[in-house]
Amino acid sequence: MAYDFDLFAIGAGSGGIATARRAAQYGAKVAVAEFDRLGGTCVNRGCVPKKLMVYASHFASHVQEAAGYGWTFEPGKFDWTQMITAVKDEVTRLNGIYQRMIDNAEVTLYKGHARIVDHHTIEVAGQTVTAEKILIAVGGKPNRPDIPGIELAITSDEIFHLTHQPKRMVIFGGGYIGCEFACVLNALGTEVTQIIRRDQILRGFDEDIRTEVQEAMQRHGIRIVTDELVSLEKTDEGLQVNLKNNNMVLADVVGLSALGRIPRLENLGLENTRVEVKKGAIVVDAHSQTAESNIFAVGDCTDRINLTPVAISEGRAFADTHYGGKRQVMNHDNVPSAVFTTPEVATVGMTETEAIAKYGEAGIRVYRSRFRPMYYTLPQLEEKTLMKLIVHVQTDKVLGAHMVGDAAAEIIQGMAIAVKMGATKTDFDATVGIHPSSAEEFVTMR
Template sequence: MTYDFDLFVIGAGSGGIATARRAAEYGAKVGIAEFDRLGGTCVNRGCVPKKLMVYASHFPELFSDAEGYGWSAVQSSLDWEKMITTVNNEVNRLNGIYQRMLDNSKVEVLEGYGKFVDAHTIVVGERQVTADKVLIAVGGQPTKPNILGIEHAITSDDMFHLKQQPQRIVILGGGYIGSEFACIMNGLGTEVTQITRSDMILRGFDDDLRNEIQQGMTNHGIKILNKVQLIAIEKDAEGIKLTVRKDEETEETIVVDAVSLAALGRKPNTQNLGLENTKVKLHDGAIVVDKYSCTEEENIYAVGDCTKTINLTPVAINEGRAFADTVFGGKSRTMSYENVPTAIFTTPEAATVGLTEAEAREKYGDAVKIYRSRFRPMYYTLAGKEEKTMMKLVVDQNTDKVLGAHMVGTNAAEIIQGIAIAIKMGATKANFDATVGIHPSSAEEFVTMR
């Protein structure tokens, strides 16, 4: 049978675009559907604009630190509208780059929602196309719990379009998105309260890392309420009132002037895709795939946040390229989910790769040995601040293999990226010890721990 496309991609986020371009390099005729701006969550509503706001939030501390080095005091104020406009202009610039990349790769872009008519037929707006292979890369979206008045809370998608800076904000949720925005807004001068049901923020990360970040955030002035349940949200003339329950008997009301941010998780964007017209299976709303990203329908594949794999942009990109290499390039390979590094752009920053201490002890028991260092980096000595950096190695004593590395502190992401290569290659603690440290640097602590 002759098809309109060799590959048709539904969703032009990072994973979808990377896959489309890689398949096109192999000579495939490729089409891609997108109803929104190119680049998906990462470029438009996530990694890129959020990291730019992280940078903006750090300047007040830098101004203050400079005084310890002999610079005169800086009196500066934030122009919120200018910052938001500049951030979104950069996003628009990236949208244009993605369009040019797809044009140069001769990938045809169809504007609109893609929906299956059958396994090989997709309708996009008024147009119907056929394809030999179809890739679903529709990503995810923020969730809102069924709480009274939840319509008065915004999501992370809305943070980049606030017209005015809120003076007080409540962050609902203790995951990395909520924690990052809590630090961003605090750094920009907003009074921040963060609410989480857990006993500590960042569930799922190493406990030492979680404790260090929460303590650091508290030291920077963020009010974190743990073990708190949100009961209701109400909007009135005073602003937004949030009623929370600390225990079975005690309720408290928190008032903010304009905004509460619901950062309570994300869910796969798998609604209204017409999957019922295919054999594609879902589990908890996510598309079920095998190690080759193939669904129950042999010609339909899925990558990224719409599946149950690790929800990170580089993972989606790697999954998509592995699919394209295998199906169109004749180079069979799969995505490895072992030792995937990740960062948390809080203040203080954190990054991690490999097993947490709890995961390692569950798997290796008493063979696990922990190496830990906590110190004040040289940068803060003249600034007169007690900012701390924490580094941690998780080691299997039976093999001397480093199972995990965790860091909280300045430039954690940049440092752990290099450490991740060593751990991916199976480095031992002896390999770390045999490496000469760069002095003076914080990173050298990873090769001097005893």
């Protein structure tokens, strides 16, 4: 049977576009559908605009720290509108780059919501098209709990469109998105209260890392409260946040950015296929194949590891396998990640808890280094960096590397190569450190 396209990708985020371009480079006839702006969550409502806001939030502390080095600056003034406008302009610029990438790859773009009619047929923008293979790369969306007054709250999607900086903000949840925005808003001068359901933030990260970051966030002025959201209501004094334990907090803006994201599967027409959905996510095998042999899925809609580079790697592995004659499998082991809080967090490999569960306490050795970086000595600030290595006793392999501190993401990216290659603690010890630097601590722990 002749199809209109060899591959039809639903979703033009990082995963969808990476797959479409790679398949087209191999000579496949490819189309992609997107109802929103090109680039997906990362470009429009995630990593890129968030990281730009993180940069903006650091300048006030830089001025304070500069005084220790003999610099004197006039009191600064922060303009929220100017920052938000600049961030939006950069996102628009990136949208244009994504459009050019699609055009240069000769990928057909359909603007509209795509719906699967059957396992080879898609409805989009008032048209019906067919494809030999379908790739679902629709990403995720913020989770909104069903409680009274929830419509008064914003999510991480809307925080980039606030026209005015809130004086008081309540953020719910202790995940990485909520923690990042809590730090950004706090550093920009907003009074931030973060409500978490458990005693610590960043569930799933190494325990030492969680403790270090939470204590630092509180030291920097973020109020962290353990409680649960019951309802929201609008009052003359502001938004009233009602909590389970008879607590109440007033805010100008309430953010649900930390209550997680869920796959965006509504109105996809999955019921017209054999594609299986479990716990709200599309079920795929190691090759990103669904229960329907010609339908595949990558990225956040599969809820494996919800990171932009992972979605890109999954998509490229699919394209290499099916159109490039190179059978590839995305390896989800030892994927590094970062949390752009203040201080920054980065990690790769096993946590101490995970390593103990697999090898037992006697089967691992833990190395820690906690210190004040040289940068903070002249400003006389008690900012700390924490570094941690988890080592398998029997093989001497480094199972995990974790860090809290300045440039953690940049440093752990290098550590991730070593961990991925199976480097041993002896290899780390034999590596000459760059002095003076924080990074050298990773090769001098004894």
